[in-house]
Amino acid sequence: MTAAHLAPDTTALWSRSATSLAESIRSGEVSSRAVVQACLDRVADVNPAVNAATVVFTEQALQAADDADRAVRSGAELGPLHGVPISVKENVDLAWSATTHGLALFKDAIPDSDAVDVRRLREAGAIPLIRTNMPDMGMRWHTDNALHGATVNPWDPARTPGGSSGGEGVAVATGMTPLGLGNDYGGSIRLPAHANGVCGLKPTPGRIPLWRPGPGVFPLTAQLFSVEGPLGRTVDDVALGYEIMRGPCEIDPLTVPVAKDPYAGAPRRVAVVTDPGGLGTAPRITAAVRRAADALADAGWEVEEVEPPHIAEAALLWRELVVADLLEFLFNPAAGLVEHFSDGARDYTDQFVAHTRRLTLGDFGAAVSRRNEIRSAWSSFQASHPVILAPVITELPFAVGADLAGPDAVDEICHAHRLLVAVSCLGMPALALPVGTQSEAMPDGVQLIGPLFGEALCVAAGRELERACGAMTPIDPRPAR
Template sequence: MTAQRPDSRPSPTDDGRAADAALTPRASAAGIAAAVQRGEVTAVEVVDAHLDRIARRNPGLGALTVVFAEQAREAASLVDRARAAGEDMGPLAGVPISVKENIDLTWSATTNGWRGMAEAVPARDATIVRRLREAGAVPVARGNMPDFGMRWDTDNDLFGRTRNPWNPQRSAGGSSGGDAVSVATGMSAIGLGNDFGGSLRLPAYAAGVVGLRPSRGRVPRAAVTGYPVALTLQEFSVNGPMARSVDDAALALSVMRGVDADDPVSLDAPPPRDLPRRVGVVRDAGAEVDPQVAAGMRQAAASLAAAGWDVVDVEAPRLEEMAVLWRRLSCTDMLISLDPAALGMPLGRSATSFLRDSTAAARPYDTAREYAEAWAQRAVVAADWRRLQAEVPVLLGPVSASRMREPDHDLGGQDAADRAWRDLWLTVAANFLGLPALALPTGLGDDGMPTGVQLIGPMFAEDTLFEAGRVIEAAAPPLPAPPAVGRE
């Protein structure tokens, strides 16, 4: 169908500036929804503006794999009809979203970035997609990812590479790289992804957006079926949003969160009460921290201190031990679950290289006893972290100890695999323990790439992370639009 623009609509305030603001690449999700709810702009106009940006920017970026032009316009028209009828349009009325290739959306196959699932169209939407659509959000496209999300870069044989919009000679991160780039360039206002080992936070850092890894159980995951899922995927991976502001990430979480009958891990846990406003800065995060990364951390810490937070230096307990356990458990499971004999066809070229190099470097467990002992050790580590976070609830540190590296930085042998993993020790610690973590930008570095930090909180303390994140965000210089590939 072809969307018809209305001949007239209620006159917006400030001579149309409110409507114009809702159509810009930097518009917030909350601002878009408010403008649609007030009748300053229609949902169809919002979607058309985003589809236009997709048409101009995505060919050079490779962020979005499937574009839902007709379905998105139809969904937007339903939002506009609801407003005309005086009905509640929801808190995300008309907000364009992108959906990662491994989250079920009935409009296209859930490919996981792999050729073997190119025709795997789901029978129903994932719960988080359904909740967002019921809240008025409009899917406009699918976000690219590496095969089964197991790389720290975004490339596959099915859809190709996602390029970093700030500099195509730098990685876009992975595995939710497509959605991060889409949000950064205004092709969607919210991106849906997931985080097994930094897959929301690393692309957010690379693209200069906000990425939230919720607590384990806070947001529903895929429906549990008769097919067994690797234990590390059950324990380490969560679905979460990416957005251009902390407020938008919080808004998306408010819609996505809650119990789902299909996910036995999902729950409605209250946030912890009476947490002290204390932040611990983690300066030793595994690899040597790049000076520009350290500068972003100092800036964030200073802004929190100026806002009345007690800022102290801390050492993350058992950080190397956690990173090693996370890696060995993950690689053990990947060797089993991604065996080409079980899948029926090989992984893509880059995914095959990553699996080979990472598992060789990680030394997967050989016996059931070793595997069981590794899981048992998690409780010992978690106890040390819980004791620390009772006194210092929020930890501030890097997403990656390095600046974003070159494309395919996680390939090329065991040394490259080790380097990519060592950069992310603090990031995978949150996955290992199931903790919430918020990545957000702190400005631009001397290299023209976004700088950023992450905040890690105790279980179910997302609201505390948002409170601290808003302080850092308010003090940071706002990012311009990315200047590189696919320029406006």
């Protein structure tokens, strides 16, 4: 089902998918300059209402588009994203633009080179068009900071666009770019994808280079949980972005050389989870999961309602490990970062930490060990049920400001996000995607969780769902009520 506020001109260049645009540019049907200019015009039209784009690279993008068009005319070998504009979150290195992490402290921190994933996208022909907004150091499930202000959900301005890749989710949903680059530490790709009705792929840690050589400490939980990944309006687009970025590199010791699809020939069997851990799910969310399960069954997948073990425990481990790490390396006054946080970010982190058990070093080690035991149990479960179909979160995206309403309110949000963070804790790949809507207010969505390094399974099931349910974006931003 499409949205009533779908942008009226669905044939406009800015409304097309990245794969479609790349094909048209390579064939000479359209020019890269026309595509880039259309997206620049779209940014000018909609960004004032949603504040997703923080920096616009007008001159650089148009010059790159002209170079791309010359390459087409010359018959040069062209990459799979040749001439296609993309967006890049503000905590991913782009050589000519500050990596701000949402803090004024880093507003002039221009890196010496692109991050590996950005370099690979550019080598594939992609053209960075905009930077996108995020919360302070990515430490919030809502996108707002003192440097750039708040990003607005285009479906319902009263609800969060998600975080920390909220700017990416909104930019892709509103047609500013067809493909964006974000990252996921505790749902920061999947939540914005879900909140904005687009697709977001969280890969297995080690699939896409993440390591940032340089001064300072790379916290252990970042090494265990953090991943870079794509957001787009179609499953094919995020799959293409993932394929371009994946693979080991010499500077990242955490990447691993794994076959593209180690589960080729795995049974087309799906475990359906409607109420993770049996702790309660909103009826609308349950209905969306069941609707998706029916679509997969109609497509020939074997569907069974059964859930993997220890979901609630994995979610709690994620929170306890994250808090322990952040108290040591980020929230510690000696680090000199928290004093630069916005008031909202400081309030949120205080409330997020308030009810969380403080781990000793021994507790921390025991928690990491228990995490691996649960990962083993999930791997055994997924030997018979390779794909898990489940909610992204168990309630609608929260109302703006709800995450600042005190420790109890933050606990409720964490409760609703329990499977979101359990998947991050265990390192499983997951694809979030829309599955229609029961009303025009907000999109419905699900996540497809694969076994370790099973991204191809998530994509295969996602394509079936997309064929049944359709895409829901781009949209025009809905005015505040």
